[in-house]
Amino acid sequence: MDRAELSITLHRTGDEAVLRLAGEIDMLTAAQLSTVVNEVLADPPPRIVLDLGGVTFCDSQGLGTLVVLSRKASHAQSLLMLTHVGDFLIRVLDITGLRSALMIRNDQPTG
Amino acid sequence: MSAEAGPATAGARDGAVRRVRLPADRRTPAAARAVVRSVLTESHLDELANEALLLTTELTTNAVEHARTELDIEVVADEIGLTVTVSDFAPGSGDELTVGDRNDSTEINEVSVRGRGLLLVDHFASRWGTTYLPTGKGVWFRLDRPGADQPSSGTIGESTPANAGPRPSTDGSAPSASAMSELMQTAPDLYGDDPLPDFATSLLSRVAEMVGAAGGTIRLDRGDGQGSQVLARFGRPPRPGSDLLRVPLTVHRPYAGELELDAAPSAYAQPLAVLTAERLSLHLENDRLRRADVRRQVWLTFLAEASELLAQSLDVDLTMALVPQLVVPRLGQWCAVHTTDEWGRLRLAAASHADESMLPQLHKVLAETGPDSIQARLREASRSAAQIPLGGPMEGFAVPLIARGQRLGTLAVGRHQRHRHDPDEVAVLEDVARRAALAIENARIHAERRRVAQTLQQSLLPPVLPLVDGIGFAAEYVPTGDDAEVGGDFYDVVPLPDGRWLVVIGDVSGKGVQAAAVTGLVRDVIRVLVGDGKPLPEALARLNETLVERGGGRYCTLALAAVGQGEGGQLDVSLHLAGHDRPVLLAAAGGAGFVGTGGTALGLLDTITSPTAEITLAPGDSLIFYTDGVTERRRGRELFGTDRLRDAAAPLAGYSADVVAARLRAAAINFSVEPPRDDIAVLVLRNDAT
Numbered sequence: 001m002d003r004a005e006l007s008i009t010l011h012r013t014g015d016e017a018v019l020r021l022a023g024e025i026d027m028l029t030a031a032q033l034s035t036v037v038n039e040v041l042a043d044p045p046p047r048i049v050l051d052l053g054g055v056t057f058c059d060s061q062g063l064g065t066l067v068v069l070s071r072k073a074s075h076a077q078s079l080l081m082l083t084h085v086g087d088f089l090i091r092v093l094d095i096t097g098l099r100s101a102l103m104i105r106n107d108q109p110t111g
Numbered sequence: 112m113s114a115e116a117g118p119a120t121a122g123a124r125d126g127a128v129r130r131v132r133l134p135a136d137r138r139t140p141a142a143a144r145a146v147v148r149s150v151l152t153e154s155h156l157d158e159l160a161n162e163a164l165l166l167t168t169e170l171t172t173n174a175v176e177h178a179r180t181e182l183d184i185e186v187v188a189d190e191i192g193l194t195v196t197v198s199d200f201a202p203g204s205g206d207e208l209t210v211g212d213r214n215d216s217t218e219i220n221e222v223s224v225r226g227r228g229l230l231l232v233d234h235f236a237s238r239w240g241t242t243y244l245p246t247g248k249g250v251w252f253r254l255d256r257p258g259a260d261q262p263s264s265g266t267i268g269e270s271t272p273a274n275a276g277p278r279p280s281t282d283g284s285a286p287s288a289s290a291m292s293e294l295m296q297t298a299p300d301l302y303g304d305d306p307l308p309d310f311a312t313s314l315l316s317r318v319a320e321m322v323g324a325a326g327g328t329i330r331l332d333r334g335d336g337q338g339s340q341v342l343a344r345f346g347r348p349p350r351p352g353s354d355l356l357r358v359p360l361t362v363h364r365p366y367a368g369e370l371e372l373d374a375a376p377s378a379y380a381q382p383l384a385v386l387t388a389e390r391l392s393l394h395l396e397n398d399r400l401r402r403a404d405v406r407r408q409v410w411l412t413f414l415a416e417a418s419e420l421l422a423q424s425l426d427v428d429l430t431m432a433l434v435p436q437l438v439v440p441r442l443g444q445w446c447a448v449h450t451t452d453e454w455g456r457l458r459l460a461a462a463s464h465a466d467e468s469m470l471p472q473l474h475k476v477l478a479e480t481g482p483d484s485i486q487a488r489l490r491e492a493s494r495s496a497a498q499i500p501l502g503g504p505m506e507g508f509a510v511p512l513i514a515r516g517q518r519l520g521t522l523a524v525g526r527h528q529r530h531r532h533d534p535d536e537v538a539v540l541e542d543v544a545r546r547a548a549l550a551i552e553n554a555r556i557h558a559e560r561r562r563v564a565q566t567l568q569q570s571l572l573p574p575v576l577p578l579v580d581g582i583g584f585a586a587e588y589v590p591t592g593d594d595a596e597v598g599g600d601f602y603d604v605v606p607l608p609d610g611r612w613l614v615v616i617g618d619v620s621g622k623g624v625q626a627a628a629v630t631g632l633v634r635d636v637i638r639v640l641v642g643d644g645k646p647l648p649e650a651l652a653r654l655n656e657t658l659v660e661r662g663g664g665r666y667c668t669l670a671l672a673a674v675g676q677g678e679g680g681q682l683d684v685s686l687h688l689a690g691h692d693r694p695v696l697l698a699a700a701g702g703a704g705f706v707g708t709g710g711t712a713l714g715l716l717d718t719i720t721s722p723t724a725e726i727t728l729a730p731g732d733s734l735i736f737y738t739d740g741v742t743e744r745r746r747g748r749e750l751f752g753t754d755r756l757r758d759a760a761a762p763l764a765g766y767s768a769d770v771v772a773a774r775l776r777a778a779a780i781n782f783s784v785e786p787p788r789d790d791i792a793v794l795v796l797r798n799d800a801t
Contacts, residue, residue, distance in 0.1 A: 027137050059168040067222050067223075070219045095231060096214055101216060
């Protein structure tokens with residue numbers, strides 16, 4: 001069992017912060033994600049990219065956290081973008097109707 | 112896809128079952144996922160992994176956040192899918208289950224953060240629903256392999272897991288035959304202590320699951336004064352304003368109740384609820400009859416015991432005091448007995464309260480007067496000869512005490528602390544009142560009889576002995592211990608026409624009123640005869656004839672002594688003994704001896720002999736008469752006897768007649784601790800000349 005739960009690596013370039021997430025997002029790890037993004041938002045770059053390529057699981061709490069973070073980013077004049085979103089998570093986003101509210105750029109290569 | 116009431120775990124016997132209990136912790140969803148993941152792998156259901164892990168996480172997260180109790184996760188897998196049930200141990204936590212809305216806003220600020228868990232469950236699950244367990248709530252979902260056939264209800268095995276109820280009715284279709292048969296076959300535990308609540312709960316949960324009710328209640332009022340009580344409860348309490356399905360229970364008075372289901376009255380819900388209510392009612396009726404039977408037996412025993420106690424008491428006051436002791440606390444918090452006096456007024460005879468410290472207050476309330484006082488109500492009960500309720504601080508009711516048509520008073524009983532009197536208790540109290548009234552009446556009659564006997568006896572004795580110059584008379588009389596029985600002893604001192612005095616002491620055989628009547632006869636005949644100046648032997652002969660004719664077989668012993676002044680301060684005594692014990696002559700100088708000659712007792716033979724003994728009493732000499740009550744005073748087998756009497760008299764030489772009589776009485780009484788079996792009479796005649 002992957003006890004690492006969620007690992008986040010942050011790459012900051014001039015106008016974007018890229019967070020690579022690996023592991024599971026649920027009630028245990030969502031707070032960890034919030035903390036890191038909030039730190040980034042302390043000095044908000046124009047764009048924050050959450051690379052979900054390594055995310056094996058995300059529940060509704062994770063989605064809720066993404067909603068909160070997107071909202072905060074937009075308040076901070078930043079844009080939160082999701083990349084490498086898995087097929088199942090896309091389905092979940094469709095079902096919940098969040099796909100249209102969140103910025104998803106799966107085709108975009110990440111830096 | 113609509114929520115259902117119970118997981119159907121088809122084919123569980125062929126698949127894997129895994130149960131774990133996890134703490135309410137943030138890591139629990141991950142742990143639950145691990146469990147589900149392992150079952151999926153074992154059962155080759157990996158294709159369901161995404162959905163299964165997501166839904167498991169949603170349910171677990173909900174439970175961790177809302178119930179905050181430990182969780183039971185049960186995963187049941189078979190070849191076509193799996194069922195996961197997450198149960199908590201929180202009582203009544205059934206109301207947070209809302210499927211959130213799907214978001215349809217593209218503006219992130221308008222998107223809600225939470226409430227999507229059940230939306231996802233509802234979307235992905237083949238079926239899902241909730242189960243309400245006695246310990247808490249369970250939410251379950253079923254995921255089937257894509258393309259797998261839904262098993263039809265007929266092929267479902269009966270080996271459902273513990274928390275799996277009967278098959279839920281899916282999409283408003285008819286309840287399955289097996290569910291129906293389970294509803295019909297549920298039966299109370301015959302050997303249980305009180306199997307009804309369990310049975311009712313089991314029936315209620317089955318019917319609630321069948322009709323998809325979120326909750327339900329069965330209320331029952333046993334008519335025992337405790338009002339409507341919840342017999343069984345299932346699921347969450349109904350929300351205000353929700354549509355409730357109510358069916359009355361078909362039970363007989365005093366029972367009443369209803370079955371309530373938090374469900375819309377669908378095509379099946381109504382008849383199923385009616386069916387369940389009827390099934391439960393049958394057992395409730397049974398319970399009612401059994402309880403009534405047991406109660407009646409208990410009351411019968413109580414009444415029998417009460418009757419026995421009351422019957423043993425022949426004392427009015429004791430009977431009055433006994434009644435509240437019988438009633439409190441079994442039949443009420445307090446009890447007061449009032450009796451009617453000869454003017455028809457009620458008088459408090461006895462009162463008792465279960466709480467001793469309340470007794471002063473009870474007395475205070477009972478003493479109150481006024482139109483609404485308990486006293487007024489009691490008068491009404493007595494007057495109307497009917498049961499009357501009592502209000503106010505001492506709530507209860509009053510029953511009149513009536514025996515043989517006579518109003519003897521009232522019995523007031525306070526209600527129980529928790530409930531009012533039920534009809535059975537009222538009937539028992541009326542019975543107690545009847546029995547108490549009879550006992551009081553009996554005791555009164557007994558007391559009356561005793562009073563009559565004593566009055567009769569007193570009337571047979573001279574109220575005071577005459578004061579005669581030079582002659583001292585003294586008498587002591589002790590009636591028998593049994594107050595109601597009149598003894599046949601009597602004594603008299605009568606003036607004779609020739610200036611002498613006649614001392615009479617006698618004993619009529621037998622006891623009771625008849626003996627007393629003969630005693631009166633003897634006394635009066637003697638008075639008449641000697642008043643006419645008849646010589647004593649002739650008087651005795653005439654008395655004998657009278658007794659033989661009129662005495663009803665009773666006989667009489669008699670001592671007659673005509674006393675007159677003699678020469679030199681002496682008293683001349685002519686003594687006639689008709690079968691009576693010889694009197695003791697106590698000389699002033701000392702020495703005591705028996706004097707007189709025995710004659711025939713009266714009333715036995717047609718003719719009698721009555722020899723006369725002439726005795727002279729020197730100044731200070733005493734002649735002591737007595738009845739057999741003195742000499743036959745018993746100590747075990749030993750009798751007091753004449754010799755002991757004489758010996759007791761000897762040291763009393765020279766004392767006045769009063770002293771001698773009193774001392775001899777004391778000597779006889781003190782001889783034994785037993786109460787006297789016969790009347791004791793001592794009469795002393797003394798020459799008081801100086």
